[in-house]
Amino acid sequence: MNKVILMGRLTRDPELRHIPSGAAVATFGLAVDKRASREENARSADFFDIVCWDKRAEFASKWLRKGTKVCLSGRLQQRQWQDKETGKNRTAVEIVVEDIEFAESKAASEGGRSEQQPLPAPSANYSAAEPSSFQELHDDDGELPF
Numbered sequence: 001m002n003k004v005i006l007m008g009r010l011t012r013d014p015e016l017r018h019i020p021s022g023a024a025v026a027t028f029g030l031a032v033d034k035r036a037s038r039e040e041n042a043r044s045a046d047f048f049d050i051v052c053w054d055k056r057a058e059f060a061s062k063w064l065r066k067g068t069k070v071c072l073s074g075r076l077q078q079r080q081w082q083d084k085e086t087g088k089n090r091t092a093v094e095i096v097v098e099d100i101e102f103a104e105s106k107a108a109s110e111g112g113r114s115e116q117q118p119l120p121a122p123s124a125n126y127s128a129a130e131p132s133s134f135q136e137l138h139d140d141d142g143e144l145p146f
Contacts, residue, residue: 002075004095007103008032010068011047016061026057028064030072030095051077052097060100069103 011029018024031045050072052060064070074097083090 003073004076005071005073006030006032006048006095007071008045008048008069010064010066010070013066014052014057014060014064016057024054024057024061026052026060028060030070049092049094050074050097051094052100056097056100060097063102069108070100071103072097072100074098 008030011031014026014028016024016026028050030048030050032048034044034046036043072095074095077094077096079092079094081090081092082088
């Protein structure tokens with residue numbers, strides 16, 4: 001079985017390319033925080049190379065940016081090639097994405113609202129409920145209705 005599940009933040013914007021057959025491929029890096037022991041205050045992370053194909057590649061290119069927190073599942077893939085400059089054999093281990101989802105809201109990924117971006121003013125048709133429009137229920141016997 002070859003299954004990987006990771007949650008982390010993109011270390012760079014996805015790079016979208018198309019191979020000669022026309023298939024889309026996107027690559028990016030993912031930083032996954034390590035659990036720190038109680039004695040350690042320093043945070044550390046593991047870094048992984050991620051590859052998305054076809055619709056997932058287009059999704060990544062369109063919606064993901066450096067810093068976006070995602071949860072993804074996929075499989076490990078090992079590639080080997082010969083370095084053109086040195087002639088040495090090289091190996092890369094990548095995660096090929098099978099499923100990817102946002103792991104936080106857009107507001108959370110942008111750090112929430114800043115002081116320069118106040119909450120929008122209520123629209124003109126907004127009306128606060130009058131206190132008299134609420135009626136207190138006196139038939140509460142403490143039992144749940146189900």
